[in-house]
Amino acid sequence: MSETIQNMPFQPNEGKQLVITTDDGSFERYPVKTPIVKSGDNLVDLLNELVKPYLQDGDMIYMSEKILAISQGRAFPIDEIKPSRLAKFLVKFVYKSPYGIGLGSPWTMELAIRSVGRVKIIGAAIIAGIGKLFGKRGVFYNILGESVRAIDGPCDCTIPPYNHYAKMAPDKPDEAAKEFTEAMDGHNVIVVDANDIGVNILGKPSEDLTDEYLSKIFKDNPLGQGHEQTPLCIVRPVQAE
Numbered sequence: 001m002s003e004t005i006q007n008m009p010f011q012p013n014e015g016k017q018l019v020i021t022t023d024d025g026s027f028e029r030y031p032v033k034t035p036i037v038k039s040g041d042n043l044v045d046l047l048n049e050l051v052k053p054y055l056q057d058g059d060m061i062y063m064s065e066k067i068l069a070i071s072q073g074r075a076f077p078i079d080e081i082k083p084s085r086l087a088k089f090l091v092k093f094v095y096k097s098p099y100g101i102g103l104g105s106p107w108t109m110e111l112a113i114r115s116v117g118r119v120k121i122i123g124a125a126i127i128a129g130i131g132k133l134f135g136k137r138g139v140f141y142n143i144l145g146e147s148v149r150a151i152d153g154p155c156d157c158t159i160p161p162y163n164h165y166a167k168m169a170p171d172k173p174d175e176a177a178k179e180f181t182e183a184m185d186g187h188n189v190i191v192v193d194a195n196d197i198g199v200n201i202l203g204k205p206s207e208d209l210t211d212e213y214l215s216k217i218f219k220d221n222p223l224g225q226g227h228e229q230t231p232l233c234i235v236r237p238v239q240a241e
Contacts, residue, residue, distance in 0.1 A: 009054075010234070013224040019238060022216040026238040029062075029222040030054075031230035036159065039073040043176075044183045051232060052184060060188045063180070064223055064231035065150055065202045066162075068170040068191055075167035076111075078154055083110040086118060090125055095137065101153035103140075107166040108153040115147050115168055146202055150193045157226045169193075173203025181205040190214055194221040 010030040012018045019028055032050050037043075043063075051061055069075055083091075083106035094104045103109050113121050121144070128140035141149045150169035154162070170176065173191040180189035191203030192214070199215040217235055224230045 013222060013228050013230060016220065016222045016224075020217060020220060020222075024213055024216065027217050028236045028238060029217070030234040030236070031222055031224065031228065032232040032234060033229050034067070034231060036229070037067040037070050037231070039070060039075070041071045043068065043071050044180065047180060047184060047189075047232070051234060054234060055184065055187050056236065058237050060190060060235040061180070061184060062190045062192050062218060062223070062233040062235055065170050065173065065191050065193045066152070066167065067231045068173065068176055068203075069150075069167045070162070072171050074169070074171065075162065075165045077161075078105075078107045078164055078166055081107045081110055081166060083107060084113065086121070087113055090121070093125070093129070094140075101155055103148070103151060105153045105166070108151050111151050111166055111168050112144070112148045115151070116144055120144065146193070146200060149200060150202060159226055159229060170202065174205075175203075177203035178205045192218060194218050194223060 010032060012029070013031050016029075016031075018030075019026055034046060034050060037046070047061065055061075066075075087106045087109040091104065091106050091109045094102070094109070101108060103112055124140050124143040127143060131137070131139035147169045151167065153166040154164050156163060158165075170191065177189050177191050181187065188205055188209060190201060190209070193200040193202055199218045199221065201211040201214050204211075204214065218233075223233055
């Protein structure tokens with residue numbers, strides 16, 4: 001561990017490690033606590049206030065896709081979402097993961113239908129059903145892509161009021177990542193959908209940054225969006241001594 005943590009007002013979340021070692025080197029991850037983000041909030045202002053003063057050469061910033069989606073107005077109280085009969089039917093066949101609701105609620109399934117359309121949803125459901133007969137899981141999400149995979153719903157571990165919300169994937173996350181990177185004077189900003197079972201890179205400023213490289217740095221998900229309120233993270237390569 002480098003000595004830089006002594007000069008940083010951040011600490012790893014409970015049960016998480018500051019440093020991760022990958023085959024591309026070791027990295028420190030500093031979770032950044034933020035106020036509760038709301039629709040219409042300017043995330044550049046948030047980054048300028050809470051992150052930019054602490055950046056050093058080589059740092060990257062990881063941002064939860066959730067706060068980007070919320071700031072874009074793509075999170076909705078569940079009592080304002082009226083699930084269709086199709087959503088109520090399809091949700092019966094969704095695997096209920098202990099790590100998140102995903103499309104396992106009629107509200108999130110309805111958002112998926114709105115996101116990609118009824119025809120594509122029905123087609124993916126039919127193919128996924130056939131896949132299950134051969135022991136294949138995840139086919140539904142693989143067909144529909146990240147715009148559906150990143151949809152999530154209410155759960156007890158989410159900070160209020162979003163424990164009663166469902167949200168869509170962020171809109172144009174690559175463009176947002178480029179905007180944030182420019183505002184951070186070239187420090188790469190990565191929009192990530194991370195939980196305790198996997199990491200998906202939704203937005204990045206350059207194709208030169210591979211999803212594999214970026215995901216390995218975050219494979220243990222050091223963020224926390226419940227009581228921790230840390231949807232941002234400064235990632236710093238550890239310099240070899």
